[in-house]
Amino acid sequence: xxxxxxxxxxxxxxxxxxxxxxxxxxxxxxxxxxxxxxxxxxxxxxxxxxxxxxxxxxxxxxxxxxxxxxxxxxxxxxxxxxxxxxxxxxxxxxxxxxxxxxxxxxxxxxxxxxxxxxxxxxxxxxxxxxxxxxxxxxxxxxxxxxxxxxxxxxxxxxxxxxxxxxxxxxxxxxxxxxxxxxxxxxxxxxxxxxxxxxxxxxxxxxxxxxxxxxxxxxxxxxxxxxxxxxxxxxxxxxxxxxxxxxxxxxxxxxxxxxxxxxxxxxxxxxxxxxxxxxxxxxxxxxxxxxxxxxxxxxxxxxxxxxxxxxxxxxxxx
DNA sequence: AAAGCTTCCAACCGCTCTGAC
DNA sequence: GGTCAGAGCGGTTGGAAGCTT
Numbered sequence: 428x429x430x431x432x433x434x435x436x437x438x439x440x441x442x443x444x445x446x447x448x449x450x451x452x453x454x455x456x457x458x459x460x461x462x463x464x465x466x467x468x469x470x471x472x473x474x475x476x477x478x479x480x481x482x483x484x485x486x487x488x489x490x491x492x493x494x495x496x497x498x499x500x501x502x503x504x505x506x507x508x509x510x511x512x513x514x515x516x517x518x519x520x521x522x523x524x525x526x527x528x529x530x531x532x533x534x535x536x537x538x539x540x541x542x543x544x545x546x547x548x549x550x551x552x553x554x555x556x557x558x559x560x561x562x563x564x565x566x567x568x569x570x571x572x573x574x575x576x577x578x579x580x581x582x583x584x585x586x587x588x589x590x591x592x593x594x595x596x597x598x599x600x601x602x603x604x605x606x607x608x609x610x611x612x613x614x615x616x617x618x619x620x621x622x623x624x625x626x627x628x629x630x631x632x633x634x635x636x637x638x639x640x641x642x643x644x645x646x647x648x649x650x651x652x653x654x655x656x657x658x659x660x661x662x663x664x665x666x667x668x669x670x671x672x673x674x675x676x677x678x679x680x681x682x683x684x685x686x687x688x689x690x691x692x693x694x695x696x697x698x699x700x701x702x703x704x705x706x707x708x709x710x711x712x713x714x715x716x717x718x719x720x721x722x723x724x725x726x727x728x729x730x731x732x733x734x735x736x737x738x739x740x741x742x743x744x
Numbered sequence: 745a746a747a748g749c750t751t752c753c754a755a756c757c758g759c760t761c762t763g764a765c
Numbered sequence: 766g767g768t769c770a771g772a773g774c775g776g777t778t779g780g781a782a783g784c785t786t
Contacts, residue, residue, distance in 0.1 A: 443755080443756075444754090444755075444756095444779095445754070445755080446754090446755090465771080466771075466772070467770085467771065467772090478756090479771085479772090480756080480757090480772085480773095481755075481756080483772075483773085484754090484755065484756085485754095485755085487773095488754080488755090489754085516774095516775065516776085517774090517775090518774075518775065519773075519774060519775085530773095530774075530775080531753085531754080531755085531775095532753085534775075534776085535752075535753050535754085536753095538752090538753095539751070539752055539753075540752095746786100747785105747786090748784105748785085748786080749783100749784080749785075749786095750782100750783080750784070750785090751781105751782085751783075751784090752780100752781090752782085752783095753778105753779105753780100753781095753782105754778100754779095754780100754781105755777100755778085755779090756776105756777085756778075756779095757775105757776085757777080757778095758774105758775100758776090758777100759773105759774085759775090759776100760772105760773085760774075760775100761771105761772085761773075761774090762770100762771090762772080762773095763769105763770095763771090763772100764768105764769090764770085764771105765767105765768085765769085765770105
């Protein structure tokens, strides 16, 4: 089942490697307007030279409104350690207990920090679980009774049971396992309202940390890239007011959503060029920014830790 | 200053799962 | 029940940035 299927996209014709701000904005704007019912069709409809999988990954891991960036708090790390002992490498499951954190991010943190920390602390498995109990005892998220269990599965089940007592439903998040009510499934909502942050919980589309400096260390202040949802309503009102693209693949029956592709697109492109520091002489919208773009006048900082280079189809990143 | 090494993470790849037909 | 397409997941990797010598 599912074996031997064709590639998800023509790799010769899609762009790969790091995303640039203009691509991000295109993706955000498209999903805001149309949602993401069909990832495979999305790049074409949004005018992106990307594979659908790549768009999905970018959205889920970085662009989606509820994604939380920056360093992991101690209690988050402890939760990961604890859940990993129970669930193993089920990163998406673990992520579901950490609102705003993605499976990819958790996987990276595990592989780069937590695994090393655990292995340096412990010689054998039992000690590992004991140390986890120690770790968790300092954390606000852990029900201590969970760690009176001798095996991690017991601990998890006990946490679930205690939660059932609290909430009545086995499907609900165990209270002991989360520092806040679970909200990580926001990604399931296909249509995203970015124009009115106040109607959604959390720092919607604040984008703080979307492009944080990867060199940051624990406790260092986070370098941020704020797309100015809240600070510059004019910008987002403009996005809202823009008539969406009418790219290939969107049929005429959809025209209530995608009426035209003319003046508004030009306005949009000009705006992007201006804001992203793209020189129209270099090809306008399609040109890669050669310098770190600064969202002048929008109270933003955009830090790309990757050196942005002109796209070469056959070179990987 | 620069070369070599290490760390880290964004993104890709390939597989499995799921639902529609 | 079989097949297929799309979505999702987990493992892996490329390369930038930081660190050491």
